[in-house]
Amino acid sequence: MAAVEAKERESERTCIVTRRREPPEGLIRFVRGPDGVVAPDIRARLPGRGVWVGARASLVAEAAKKRMFARGLKEQVETPPGLAEDVDRLLEADCLQMLAMANKAGAVTAGFNKVEGLLASGGAAVLIGAADGGADGKRKLHQAARRSGAVWRENDGVPPMVGLFTSSQLDLALGRTNVIHAALAPGGPGASFLARCRRLAAYRGVELDGAPLVAQMMRDVQPEAEGRAGEAMEASGSVAAEDRKLDE
Structure with a gap:
């Protein structure tokens, strides 16, 4: 079991955006093409040095916006517009x-x-x-x-x-x-x-049937829900304080 886990860890790659290590199936590889342009390698078969990005459109867009491909590939590259859409x-x-x-x-x-x-x-x-x-x-x-x-x-x-x-x-x-x-x-x-x-x-970022991803929706609304809960607790505390004053 330990040997299998060690082998799985060896196969993991690091996303240049999140810096998290993941299995290759959860990432997309990018290489520098012969023309100096960043090219997606969705099957991870192209030769040469490559970098990995989490398989999310938002992460690919962030890597392009922040010019992370050049840093990861350690050479000058051109990032084409609409790279996330190309992927x-x-x-x-x-x-x-x-x-x-x-x-x-x-x-x-x-x-x-x-x-x-x-x-x-x-x-x-x-x-x-x-x-x-x-x-x-x-x-x-x-x-x-x-x-x-x-x-x-x-x-x-x-x-x-x-x-x-x-x-x-x-x-x-x-x-x-x-x-x-x-x-x-x-x-x-x-x-x-x-x-x-x-x-x-x-x-x-959708469900397999094309519906909005429920987990993502829950993450999006969680901060707002937590804020409302905090406001409710604060209001409850204020009411309790007023009640104590009346009791006195």
């Missing part, structure tokens, strides 16, 4: 490319009725709902998953739902038209697609 497009394309590969491998089922049938047999590992599709269809698929009696380990007993891509993007990836609902079978292609989608969702 988003690359991560998105990586997901859709994996979806296309899964489709070629026969691991994708498209169409509401077909996906519903796959759920009934317990054969769906990942669900896809177009970002511009209706919420009613996604809800019905979740209901079908629960009726099937199959047990999934997450998402309250239903397969994870990916809602990061529009219908037109799904059309292109799957070579079909009007794709609103799809599902991936258990196995390597589905797992690889899901891992890439989780990375994209984390980068965008």
Whole structure:
């Protein structure tokens, strides 16, 4: 166990923005391109010296704004405008490319009725709902998953739902038209697609289904809530003091 933990720590990299060490899966690597411009290396395969940034759009934007890439790479580099958006497009394309590969491998089922049938047999590992599709269809698929009696380990007993891509993007990836609902079978292609989608969702700061990230929303409102709680406690203390004066 200790040897495994030590090996995991060795593989960790340090984010140049937060200075926190994380596994490579939670970071994005950047290198200096031949033209002297900072280039994202989302698969961490490009040669040469690289630096790592936490896989969040806000962190990439901060690294660009504060010129941290030059310091980390220890040489003059040009940071292109819109670098954070470029990374988003690359991560998105990586997901859709994996979806296309899964489709070629026969691991994708498209169409509401077909996906519903796959759920009934317990054969769906990942669900896809177009970002511009209706919420009613996604809800019905979740209901079908629960009726099937199959047990999934997450998402309250239903397969994870990916809602990061529009219908037109799904059309292109799957070579079909009007794709609103799809599902991936258990196995390597589905797992690889899901891992890439989780990375994209984390980068965008949203849930896997495209909804606002609840945890982030809670962090955003926590300071305000704490401030209100402090004001309430202060007011309560003032009232108690006045009560004591009246008792005297």
